[in-house]
Amino acid sequence: QVQLVESGGGLVQAGGSLRLSCEASGRTFSPAAMGWFRQAPGQEREFVAAIKKLGGSTYYADSVKGRFTISRDNAQNMVYLQMNSLKPEDTAVYFCAASGLYYSNLYNYQSHRGYNTWGQGTQVTVSS
Numbered sequence: 658q659v660q661l662v663e664s665g666g667g668l669v670q671a672g673g674s675l676r677l678s679c680e681a682s683g684r685t686f687s688p689a690a691m692g693w694f695r696q697a698p699g700q701e702r703e704f705v706a707a708i709k710k711l712g713g714s715t716y717y718a719d720s721v722k723g724r725f726t727i728s729r730d731n732a733q734n735m736v737y738l739q740m741n742s743l744k745p746e747d748t749a750v751y752f753c754a755a756s757g758l759y760y761s762n763l764y765n766y767q768s769h770r771g772y773n774t775w776g777q778g779t780q781v782t783v784s785s
Contacts, residue, residue: 659683659774661753666779673783674741679753679776681734688755688774690766691729691736695749695781702752706738707766716763721747743783750778 665677679691692707706717706727715727726739736753754772758765765771 659686659755661755661774661776663751663753663776663779666751666781668782668784669743671743671745671783671785673743674739675743675781677738677740677751677753677779677781679736679738681736681755686734686755688757689759690756690763691727692754692756692766692772693727693736693738694752694754694769695747696752696778697749700749702769703749704767704769705751707756707763708736709763714763716766718767740781743781745783745785748781748783750780752776752778 660682662680669675690707690709693705694702695705696702704718708715708727708729724742729736753776755774756772758771
């Protein structure tokens with residue numbers, strides 16, 4: 658059984674940076690893509706970024722484009738989210754997710770329904 662474990666969350670001032678990590682464990686872990694989502698209190702889960710396992714193509718939500726960078730290390734089964742220029746509105750629980758679906762268009766990885774494995778989340782709080 659595949660498990661995803663996020664780490665790296667915390668409290669940071671506006672304008673600061675954090676790097677989230679997601680470690681996958683379990684045999685035969687070979688997702689088509691990995692994604693990061695976030696959920697603030699009282700709000701729906703929101704897409705942040707996705708990356709294809711093969712080729713490393715990436716896709717970002719408009720709200721984080723230019724500030725966040727998703728990357729992966731296939732050999733180590735790791736996915737990262739580098740978050741720079743953080744804003745108070747970035748405050749949320751951040752989730753790592755794995756998708757077994759192969760989409761040619763990364764746009765399709767925006768929906769949480771395309772992911773079948775989720776981590777427990779890590780809290781990111783940005784103070785103003």
